Amino acid sequence: MPVPDPALLARKAEIVRALQRIVPGEGVVSEPAGLVPFESDGLSAYRQTPLAVVLPETTAQVSQVLAWCQANGVKVVPRGAGTSLSGGALPLADGVVLGLSKFNRVLEVDYANRCAVVQPGVTNLGITAAVEAAGFYYAPDPSSQIACTIGGNVAENSGGVHCLKYGLTTNNLLGCELVLMSGEIVRLGGKAMDADGYDLLGLVTGSEGLLGVVTEVTVRILPKPQTAQALLLGFPTVEAAGATVGDIIAAGVIPAGLEMMDNPAIRAAEAFVGAGYPVDAAALLIVELDGPEAECAELTGHVRALASARGADFVRVSQNEAERLAFWAGRKAAFPAVGRIAPDYFCMDGTIPRGKLPQVLTRITELSAHYGLGVANVFHAGDGNLHPLILYDADRPGELERAEAFGADILKLCVAVGGVLTGEHGVGVEKRDLMSEMFDATDLACQQRVKCAFDPGLLLNPGKVFPTLHRCAELGRMHVHRGKLAFPELPRF
Amino acid sequence: MPDTMLRALKPTSAEEVQAIVAEAGAGARRLAVTGGGTKRSVGSMEPVDAVLSTARLDRIVDYSPEELTLTCEPGVRIEDLERLTAAKGQMLAFEPPRWTRLLASRGEPTLGGVLSANLSGPRRIRAGAARDHFLGFEAVSGRGEMFKAGGRVVKNVTGYDLMKLLAGSWGTLAVLTQVTVKVLPAPRTETTLLLFGLPDVRASEAMTVALNGPFEVSGAAHLPSFAARARPLKAEMAVTALRLEGFDASVAARAEALSAVLKGFGRIEMLDAGHSRDFWTQVREVEAIASDPRPLWRLSLPPAQGWRGPHGLPGDALYDWGGGLVWLATEEPPAKVHAVARELGGHALGLRGHEAFGPRYGALAALQARVKAAFDPLGVLNPGRMEATS
Structure with a gap:
């Protein structure tokens, strides 16, 4: 992280007083004990006590806080529920955490336009709760959906097990209100299906809190599918499970969910929840089909036949809603389940072309032996998003560093086979230093100029996403080469 | 000089694109950026010195049906992509419109053009817009720099989502040199339910009922009587149409369920798959109003x-x-x-004449201008195209 500025640390009392003037009452936290809950997010290997925490209640307060911080050169780290798995909300020693937890109201549900207008602190599941009586739901479903907030989902462009069919957060947003670091308030999109001018809503979604603070979100809501049915399919080899995934897609079926777990993940989940998983299978597929009953019945038969043809030796089809939810319970609890078999774990998040899965899993097994650390793999198989969980014990000297190196090797491997560093968890601090595996200096400069267009002082969530922070003035220079012309044979002006 | 009179530069590689853009920047010259040139009439472009066309950047780089991805150069024609994906039972799900009749333009729409304008057909309500299927690209910015963003996989949040920014930027930020899009299985069959004679407000209610139920409606259009009378429909009254697509049993079940909830809106007729396809093509191309x-x-x-x-x-x-x-x-x-x-x-x-884009105000207008400057500070690419002229 950037080295804390001693001058800012020395100004703590003044900064706290200024924030208290904007957000009176208990909206500013500065006592050491009060700051503890904000020290880390879901990536708990990294901790940092912030200078102070401010918890505004109105957009006007957010605007004033940001404007004051910009005028006074104070860094700001926005925070939703703090469930980020990439350290997106990791505080700065000389920075203020801006928590949006008090923005917790559903402002409007507009069924005629199939959307809901909510404040950013509303939980992901809270949106569905507000609309389900009318037969609607909000589709993206990160596993932390009970706790994670829609504001955080926008910042991270969160996914979930149903995003193969229904898309990530970005595909389910219509508009937002955004406060820039300058304090200026802009509205992006609205209730219409496309926006005027550049698609800044799409740009801000997944920008990891670096471009602005979202103070209101308009999300699409969808009518609930008539039925949903899940299959559990156990396979003797990972290759057979992977091939079945390819067959399902090739047959023109896009399941609502298509998950894979390897044997260590199956065992951990089964021991934790008792979902009825086959503990001897090398790989387990969970396939969910939704839609009208006629469709579920037809496709369930189809998927079953494809799995059997690839040698599936364990086949269960959910017979009712309770059973379907039980099938998912193991997968959704995979992370805590693994948390029970090892003191600590790192969850990686690369995406690979699905066809490379056997190759990648073989290499991960080799790396596991090399580093002497266990690994369990859960996999959003339909879209190629791999979550290897690296098991380690932070109390044993050197293990954290080995786990980090193991994780970095896995992500480099993902990039090497044509994939990417992160499918849904974000870059944050965790994968920041690996960005150059995917992007060269020019690519990163283009991205950082976007940052400069929104936050020229680089005060909003610095130290995340980008390995090096260039000053905006330096990035803005045009380098025009007037030397020898390339392609002299090209037609010219 | 009107840009249609200028010679088109037709580079065949990203390096050539870069050379052209860099040289334009160095010489304070400005470029019109086009794909097939079919939408050149949209927007109020300021005078330019040359036309940079991506028409000859037309190679398919990789099509992996099992990965649901397709990587190609931006000048590949939509027609060709649709033929290529159809052979594998797949499609560009956002149903790219052509707009050639609508704009009375010649030429062939390209993938780069459709993405740059973020154009989506009737299936947009269910499958999302062009921007939702745009996974990655390589491009040359107005600074004359080659850069890339996104990836070649369907799920990726690494770095800013510059695909969303370039979708709908009308060539004002960068010249695409390679793009990756998501492809999806094409529906096995389709049908369309037609309602007749509804006034606009009542048709709106019918469409809302259909879209708010679990019917997975993939097209919802209303043609008032003036439009329904025109070819190819030649109906005698207003027509409201609702499309259902998917596997046979599913489409049949949904058609039955949807018909039941729409009873109160009067007589319902159904189009078979072939007529349904033709109907939605004319909706996509806005044929009823094109002339x-x-x-x-x-x-x-x-x-x-x-x-x-x-x-x-x-x-x-x-x-x-x-x-x-x-x-x-x-x-x-x-x-x-x-x-x-x-x-x-x-x-x-x-879509015809000037003042295509409306005025923008305040902090948002300033922010949009800073974003433009981040990619094209000298205003080389499609100058003024997205600006209001009034």
């Missing part, structure tokens, strides 16, 4: 507000996207069209 001589507007509005559009703007309108996309032929002044669309919570795009 109207008046200025033509595309209003993007909250769907349930769509029918209100023509109330403030006398003219003839037809509706797609469940009412969220209003095609309006009107003589009303552009400033008024933009203002009414904004009041209704959306915006307007003018």
